[in-house]
Each structure stands twice: as C-alpha cells, then as structure tokens.
Amino acid sequence: MLRRTLVAMLTLTSTLLAFPALAAEQAKATPTAKEILAKSAPAEWRTPDPQNLIYMQLPQGRVVIELAPDFTPLHAANIRTLVRGHYFDGLAIIRVQDNFVTQWGDPNDDETGDKSKIRSLGKARKTLPPEYTRSIAPKLPWTALPDGDVYAPEVGFSEGFPAARDPASGQEWLTHCYGAVGVARDVDPQSGSGSSLYAVIGQAPRRLDRNLAVAGRVLEGMSLLSGLPRGAEPMGFYTKPAQRIAIESVRLAADVPPKNRPALEVLRTDSPTFAALIDAKRHGRNAFYALPAGKVDLCSIDVPVREREPAAAKH
Amino acid sequence: MLRRTLVAMLTLTSTLLAFPALAAEQAKATPTAKEILAKSAPAEWRTPDPQNLIYMQLPQGRVVIELAPDFTPLHAANIRTLVRGHYFDGLAIIRVQDNFVTQWGDPNDDETGDKSKIRSLGKARKTLPPEYTRSIAPKLPWTALPDGDVYAPEVGFSEGFPAARDPASGQEWLTHCYGAVGVARDVDPQSGSGSSLYAVIGQAPRRLDRNLAVAGRVLEGMSLLSGLPRGAEPMGFYTKPAQRIAIESVRLAADVPPKNRPALEVLRTDSPTFAALIDAKRHGRNAFYALPAGKVDLCSIDVPVREREPAAAKH
Secondary structure, three states: OHHHOEOOOOOHHHHHOOOHHHHHHHHHOOOOHHHHHHOOOHHHEEOOOHHHEEEEEEOOEEEEEEEOOOOOHHHHHHHHHHHHOOOOOOOEEEEEOOOOEEEEEOOOOOOOOHHHHHHOOOOOOOOOOOOOOEEOOOOOOOEEEOOOOOOOOEEEEEOOEEEEEEOOOOEEEEOOOOOEEEEOEOOOHHHOOOOOEEEEOOOOOHHHEOOEOEEEEEEEOHHHHHOOOOOOOHHHEOOOHHHOEEOOEEEEHHHOOHHHOOOEEEEOOOOHHHHHHHHHHHHOOOOOOOOOOOOOOHHHOOOOEEEOOHHHHOO | OHHHOEOOOOOHHHHHOOOHHHHHHHHHOOOOHHHHHHOOOHHHEEOOOHHHEEEEEEOOEEEEEEEOOOOOHHHHHHHHHHHHOOOOOOOEEEEEOOOOEEEEEOOOOOOOOHHHHHHOOOOOOOOOOOOOOEEOOOOOOOEEEOOOOOOOOEEEEEOOEEEEEEOOOOEEEEOOOOOEEEEOEOOOHHHOOOOOEEEEOOOOOHHHEOOEOEEEEEEEOHHHHHOOOOOOOHHHEOOOHHHOEEOOEEEEHHHOOHHHOOOEEEEOOOOHHHHHHHHHHHHOOOOOOOOOOOOOOHHHOOOOEEEOOHHHHOO
C-alpha cells in the first residue's frame, strides 16, 4: 500500500490499474508527463553544445550545468577559462541558505585566495561588466507562456531556459527559477566574474532577476546541491571549514573524452511536446488531482533532461 | 572579504559601513527586514496556541509545526489525537523528493501497520472528509496581497498562513508555499487522516492547492526537513529502510511543561510591521539590489517567527 499514500502520482496510471472501481475516473484522466514524453520525437531533443556544459564533481556525485552564452556571453567565456585553468578544483561549497541558494567558490575570496589565482590564469578576468539583461534584438528563440507572471510583463522560454522580457525596455533576462545558476558578486555590479556561483534551491527568488547575472542552469545532479545541510551562520555559511563540501574537479564537457560524457539531451522548449507538457501542468486532471490548476507558473515548469542509452552513446 | 561576496545581503547596511565610497548609495537604501523588525511593537507578535503547536523531534533537532484548525478543523483534531496517542513516535521520514516534498508517517501504511495502530487509539479516525477549502463565511481575518497571482483570483494571509480565495465560489484555502504542511492521502479524497504528512521543500507546488488539505506550516526547523538527502526511488522514497530518518517523538506543546516549550512568537500577518516587510520585498532597494522587483509573489513572503529570550520565557 505504500506507493498509494502519495502526494503526487507521476505513475498514477499504472497505480490505478489495481483499482477497478476507478476505471471510469481513469478513462477521463488526461495524459501524464511520462506518457507525453514517451511520444516525443527524436528531433524534439537537443544535445547541449559541449562548450557550454560544465561537469562539477563532488564527493557524492556529478553536477552538470549548461551555460547560457547568448544571455551572459562574457561570463560564459570567463567560466570556460576558469574551468580550463582548473580554477575550481579543490575549492568548495561554502554556503547553503535554506529556501534560497547553494554557493560555491574559493573560501578565501581575497588577494591571498581567488584573486591571485585568477590572475595566474592568463586570460581569466577578475571582474566583468554585469550581464543582468540582454537586448531583445538580435532576436533569440522565444516561446511565450501566456499564463501571466507576478514579476515581469512577459515570461517564457528561450533556448531551454526560463526567461522574462519587458517590451517597454526592450530587454530580456533569465529568471531565478529552481536550478538557475547565478554569478555571485560583491556590492559593486562590476565585481562578479563567475569564480563564485550559486544555484537556486528554494522558492524562486525572482527579486534577484535583473540584479544578478544568471549564467545557466543545472541539468543533472540538482539534488546534490539542494539536499545539503544548511549552514548555521548568517546567510547559510558553514560554521567550520570541515563542513564545506569539497569540489573535486570542474571540467568542460568539450575537454572530456566523448566516451566519458553522459549522453544528455534536453527537450527543446519550442517543441510540441514541451507545449503539451505545459498544458498538462495547466489543465491536467486525473483521479488524484481532480481539480486542474488552470494556470501554471513559469518556475513550476521543468525542462526535461534525459540520458540516452549508453549503447547508443558509444557509437 | 568573505562576507562581501554574497548573493543576498540581509545584513547589508552593516556590511556597507566598510565602504565609504558607497555612503551615498546607502543613504538612499530602504530599510532592511532586520531594521523593520527591530521597530516592531510587542503587540504585533502572537504566541501560537499550544493546542495548535506540534513538536516533532528528529535525531538532528526539533521541527515545530503550527496547525490551522480554522481551515482544517477535522484534521487538526485528528492530528492532536494521534499525537496524544504517541502515534508518530518511532515512525519515520519515508520520502524526500527534490523540489517538492518531504513526507513522514508509517512506512507500513496498511492493515499491519498504521491502520491497526490508528484503530487502537480510541477516538482517532483512519480517514476524514477532505478539507481542501473552507467557506469564506464565517469570516476569518484576511490581509490581501494586491500584487496578483498566477493561480488564484485573490491571495493574502489569514491567521498567519498564506492563503488564496475565490469570491466566485465563496471558498478560501491555504496555499502550498514553502514550509506548508499537507495531508498525504490515497487516490480517494476521503483517504487522508493526518497520519502521514508532508512539508513543501521547493518551488511552491500550487497545483496541489484545493486537491490536498493543508493542515498547517513549519514555524521552526524547516531546514531539518529540506536539507535531507533525496530518496533515489521514484517520488523520492528511500531505497533502504536504513536511509529513513527516525521520528523520535511528536508532542503537542500543550502537553509539554511550559519550561520546556520554546517561547515562539509569530508576527501577526495583519500588523503594520508585516505590511512594511512586504513593501520592503516589493520596493526595497539598496546598493546591492539596485532594481526593486516592484511586485512580490505570495510564496516569496516569509512570516517571521522569533524566540523570546529564555529569561522572559521562564517567568
């Protein structure tokens, strides 16, 4: 009976087969996410550019991050340079603030620590101009979400990322949804570089939008960042250095032999299957969720990621 | 320099004192949450009724939950009965699903497990009618949030809880914001009892609103539920029983000697200070967050909880 006492029922259809009395309800149920995804076409999935994929190896496993160079090009380039210089190897997760962010970088972010290390990496830059927003022109792909938003005039998806835009200002930006990876900085807007990054692990802190640069999002391994003990110091800093989580290595996928890369694919956010998934979130109903929500919030929509079968990946 | 490389700066003002060049910016800064709270009046805080406060003792610490009997009276009464029968003692956290919920209860939720145990507790009920919504009349206190909402016609706060209402149907309900405690159930809407509960640990799953009963919210110890390893099974169930987190005991505050109760106070959601905090979220700006959000989402608003000095509590 365990599987039936559930809050959510991603596997509802199969579970329901044991309940003949509910067959009528089941007949009225809308397709599940799993069923919708099972019918997706291969062309609806994209393989992220290995130049934009970062592998962060933690003791517990690997986190995969996709950079968003069309939104934050200077940061993407600098993060690549830092990664290629093995800047992050041996650094740590220094801060986990509940319902907010997990942040990593050099615990000694001063002249004795990261600043001198960055300086030694040739082309790497210690600070960058803020890339909080970009001009809507030149145009990027845009899939509008018509459900409305508390914070922005328009929201939707661009190149796989949840985003917002303001036609009045002509600007668009990536939003701080769960899993977004942002650029930590000092008070000075010009003080970020990508040498310290954070991932959103709670309710979307949309107040950060346009005040910090979003450099990408976590594709895989999110729970390795969200399921960590929270730090006891203000803002979630760990009290003792020993509590920090070591970063074993960070590598660019392009620098890893293809056979050692996970064959990740991301559902295109301009695909019919993605639209069907959003509609299932909005209007889906089944025996468990009898009342459809009617609308869906931008940050409540997952962009599906899958790993191709290893056999296929090794061709 | 560590404290200055931050994503958020709750303590921004004091931090900024080290930056004379930013004094002008600081002068324009709006009050911080800390500053607003420091000016609150004692009467703006309430002490939750000990009949509505639940202490859940985990190996890592204590979780305090406030029940919401005006929204889910049958569940509040049944949870009290279960707690007083020590029903939860020795049960466990059985499921942690990333960006969704942490759920606890009896791993054996069948006739050999919880059902027979509940039956042995006299007045405790195994199932209850769903209490997903309540009629707006009789009227409860309501503090409207005018910023809009993707899911509901109206949102706001009632008796300390984030809530939504629909004048057309005459119904109101507690929303699934971070920290909300809901009633797990089987497919049958009449199958919940409060013997298995969940807490929201990610982006507010508002789709659950009106499909599940919200029985209260976590006042203290939220990070003990959110900072747990995610279960590897579908829906976050732990693979091995040994991975579950044991519940040492669950007690009603009213049954605990006053000297052993934490002196928790919750800011009244109909108080001027709470309104000022919301406005600071909406329009606040400082040297770090130069661009105010302009609006604030219901589930991005924390209802402050504080613990009075132990000396005062021991009078």
